[in-house]
Amino acid sequence: MAGFHVRSVLVTGSNRGIGLELIKRFIGKLNPPEVIFATCRDPEGVRAQELKNLASKHPNVVILQLEATDSASIKSAAKKAEAHLGGTGLNLLINNAGIMPPSTLESATPEDMLSVYNTNVVGPLLVTQAFLPLLKKAAQGSNQKGMSCSKAAIVNISTVLGSIEKTPETFSFVPVVSYRCSKAALNMLTKCQSMGYKQDGILCTALHPGWVKTELGNFQPNVQADLTVDESVSGLMKVICDLSEKHHGILVSWEGNTLPW
Ligand code: NDP
Secondary structure, X not given: OOXXXXXXXXEOOOOOHHHHHHHHHHHHOOOOOOEEEEXXXXXXXXXXXXXXXXXXXXXXXXXXXXXXXXXXXXXXXXXXXXXXXXXXXXXEEEEOOOOOOOOOOOOOOHHHHHHHHHHHHHXXXXXXXXXXXXXXXXXXXXXXXXXXXXXXXXXXXXXXXXXXXXXXXXXXXXXXXXXXXXXXXXXXXXXXXXXHOXXXXXXXEEEEOOOEOOOOOOOOOOOOOOEOHHHHHHHHHHHHHHOOHHHOOOEEEOOOOEEOO
């Protein structure tokens, strides 16, 4: 991790779970980013209190309102970020916000399918579109060779449950059909972004955080997820620091292993 320095990072869905822990880890780095944009949909709500406490102690944390299903909210967040960056670009965009409602082949409804797609796929698409000029600016302003998160990168938080090849191993564990379909689409979006933004020098990677003890991960009463948030995000931070062009357009686990699409 030596020499790895992200000047600016933005994490969506950062008021709890994996997103909040990512913010804490960036704050705690030996060479923390100069700007950490922590977005959440309701900065004034009780669920943002921990994030607000962090921001009050760390002036490099800037909370931005961002609802991933609302393009006006996303555009407004991008404008505020641009003003805050004062002419510099954004190095690292982490599309982390996501939902996983219960959904089986029998119970899935059009509303369920579309709402999950909207949050988990359309959200990252729109957020990336809005922040792309700032990512390009970071890539253009960098003298680093190759691709990295300290230059310019889009990291989409996906899951092995979106891997079509791995579905025979994971389906009986938890069906969550709408979620699986949305994350398979997010994987495709990541691949498309990797094709589209290659010439801009923007690294595009999907990450699987493991099965983590968060509200989303604790979907079954009496069954504990494998990993604490601390364990998962320790792995994710190491992977993020190590990402390079060899990870462009692939799905990588919190342990750094390549997973099949
Ligand atoms: P949590 O449920 O703990 O947190 C989800 C976060 O996403 C919250 O901050 C929530 O905000 C935010 N969010 C949800 N919908 C929207 C929206 N429409 N706009 C903006 N923000 C939104 O989940 P995790 O931390 O576990 O999940 C984070 C990511 O990791 C997700 O993409 C998930 O799919 C992925 N993941 C998680 C795994 C796990 O085991 N936990 C496994 C594999 C992948 P609010 O508080 O306002 O609801």
